[in-house]
Amino acid sequence: MIKLADRGNRISPSMTFAIASKAKAMKAQGVDVCDFSVGEPDFNTPELMREAAKAALDAGKTKYTPTAGLPELRSAIAEKLRRDNGLTYDPEQVMVTVGGKQALFNTLMVLLNPGDEAIVPTPAWVTYPEIVKLTGAKAVFVTTDEALGFKLSAQQLADAVTPRTRALILNSPCNPTGAVYTAQEIKALAEVVVEQQIVVISDEIYEKLIYDGLEHLSIGSLDDEIRKLTVTCSGFSKAFAATGWRLGFAAGPTTVIKAATALQSHSTSGATTFAQYGALAALQAASLKKTVEEMRTTFQARRDLIVSELEQISGLTCKMPRGAFYAFPNISQTGLDSMTFCEQLLDTEQVATVPGVAFGADSNIRISYAADTATLREGLARLHRFVASLG
Ligand SMILES: Cc1ncc(COP(=O)(O)O)c(C=O)c1O
Known part of the structure; x- marks a missing residue:
């Protein structure tokens, strides 16, 4: 066998x-x-996104793109992050991936060594611990309190940090709980991250689906110090009802994106070309x-x-x-x-x-x-x- x-x-x-x-x-x-x-x-x-992908296909956009994605799409994502999230990234600090999942996978693979620890507040999306396991690192689960809305407090984070801690995986809005961190809560977590010099992997894939007038805050947008310690991961699956398109992105410090792109060059080679043209049109269209x-x-x-x-x-x-x-x-x-x-x-x-x-x-x-x-x-x-x- x-x-x-x-x-x-x-x-x-x-x-x-x-x-x-x-x-x-x-x-x-x-x-x-x-x-x-x-x-x-x-x-x-949305029709506009579908039509743009179809047009790209008919126009022969069927060859490889650069591994990190179409340059114009990387620029459009950088612009979206600036406009919607207050995040300043150069297009070179953005990579297009095969779904938000691959953005997380690439990032964690190039950040974690065997023996490192990654803090995962639970309840958590099923994929985080599995990717952490694949890197050889250990997922350290911190149980959040249901009565407090399933959110990790700054104190809980500080208590969970050890000399081996390398990363925190933060997911707001959260799958499966629907929890959304307030600006105050995000700021308190950021203070601990900066103090401890760990990295935040901020999974913001549900950012457009927030209710009751609450607003999404990207942790990396708070200031320069936290931005340098943050990798923002997201994608098109949820906001654009495009799960089968397999399109996501990661944005972060140049060293991380470069290494993650090298990893991608030997795995998927990048996201599907005509799908990327659809995403580009979706980001550029105000009507969407x-x-x-x-x-x-x-x-x-x-x-x-x-x-x-x-x-x-x-x-x-x-x-x-x-x-x-x-x-x-x-x-x-x-x-x-x-x-x-x-x-x-x-x-x-x-x-x-x-x-x-x-x-x-x-x-x-x-x-x-x-x-x-x-x-x-x-x-x-x-x-x-x-x-x-x-x-
Ligand atoms: C919290 C969270 N992050 C990331 C993803 C990845 O989505 P995709 O790979 O379809 O872009 C999902 C999908 O269910 C999710 O729930």
Whole structure:
């Protein structure tokens, strides 16, 4: 039998993709599944972006681009970061990647040595610890308090730092909790980062999906000191409903971007050429602001619906998510662990959700509200019936 390398044995498959695949397979068999497992917008990619990619394809834009991306797209991303986020990066400090995931992967691969520690506030997106594992470093999990909105405090960060700490992975708005850090909270974390001279990997992929008038603040925009210690990672999947395009980016200090580009030159070679032209058009079109805002408003209405329905279910409690498109209700009063809860819910009521244990929180489940209102209502009615049946 072929023996895997230690690396191959260490890596775990994505639990969110596993549940989504099971739900998809059930749907393919004709089962009426309410699928709340997926982390992708249910909208189509805006027409303007699709048309620009099609035009690029027809114009023969089918060859390699430079590894770090089309120069004009790198400039457009630098401009977007300046305009929307107050971040000053030269285009050379920006790289285009195959999804936001590869931006994170490249960055962590060139920053972490075996034996280093990366602080991961939990609940956290499933991919962070797996990438950290691949680098040979150790993910140090810091459990955030549900009562305080699942946010890492400056004190918790300071307490978690050791001489081996190299990085903090910060995700606001957060998948799976929907937590959004306030300016004050970000500033307090930045102070610790600067004091300890660690690096922040700031995953801002949900930055456009924020509710209740809250505003996104990029940690790297606070001042020069923190900017030099920050790598900002993001992408087009969520804001432009473009998950399948596989387009993301990282922006940060030149040394990091150069090394990450070299890594990319020997892995994917870069993002798909005609997709990059679509992204360029999307960033340059003022009209898309309106489209993105419409999606945001729709998500906020769905968030309101789902939270108010969850409040009616005795046995569940739910912190108000302020961003992204997930609710993360607490199921501990049911007495079930999150995996059993999700499996039984899928088997008995055909509702697909993701067990919180995948994110390091076994008392919760993740419900994606990237689904239409009718499906949300039906799924929540089934969830209600399921919880009631547990007695
Ligand atoms: C928190 C977070 N970061 C990054 C990503 C990566 O997205 P993509 O690789 O599709 O751009 C995701 C996708 O689900 C995510 O939830």
